[in-house]
Amino acid sequence: MGDQQKVNIVFLFVFLLFGSGHGKIPPFWRDTHVTMTNLIGGPPLTVHCQSKQDDLGSHVVPFNQFYEFKFQPNFWKSTLFFCSFQWGSESKQFDIFDAQRDQDICKDQCKWDIKPDGPCRLDKKGPKCFPWK
Secondary structure (H helix, E strand, O other): OOHHHHHHHHHHHHHHHHOOOOOOOOOOOOOEEEEEEEOOOOOOEEEEEEOOOOEEEEEEEOOOOEEEEEEOOOOOOOOEEEEEEEEOOEEEEEEEEEHHHHHHHHOOEEEEEEEOOEEEEEEOOEEEEOOOO
C-alpha cells in the first residue's frame, strides 16, 4: 500500500469519526433519549437536568406524565446528565445518565420511573432501582 493510500485511509477515518467540521456528529452516532415518568403521586414533579455543557432548564411534570430529552453521548463514555427533582417539600438529586453506568444498557433509550424512594431504570431485564444521591 502506497503512502498516498495510507493518507487517504487516515483522512477517511478521521472524517467519519469527527464529521465534516460543521459541528455535526457523524450520522452513525445515534441520539440517546432519556425519559422520566413521574410516579411520585400527589404534587407535580419539577425536574431540572444539566450536564457540564448544557442546562436543560426546569420542567413541571404532572403525575403519570413524562419529561424527555435527547443528546449524543461522547466517544469517551464520560457523558453525565445530573438532575434535581422537587415535589412538595422534598428535594432530591440523581445522575439520570452516567455513560459508565447506562450507555451500554440503555443504548438509544433510557426510561426511568421516578418514585419517592428513588429512580428506577427500565430495561429488558426489568426495573433496576437506585437510591437518591
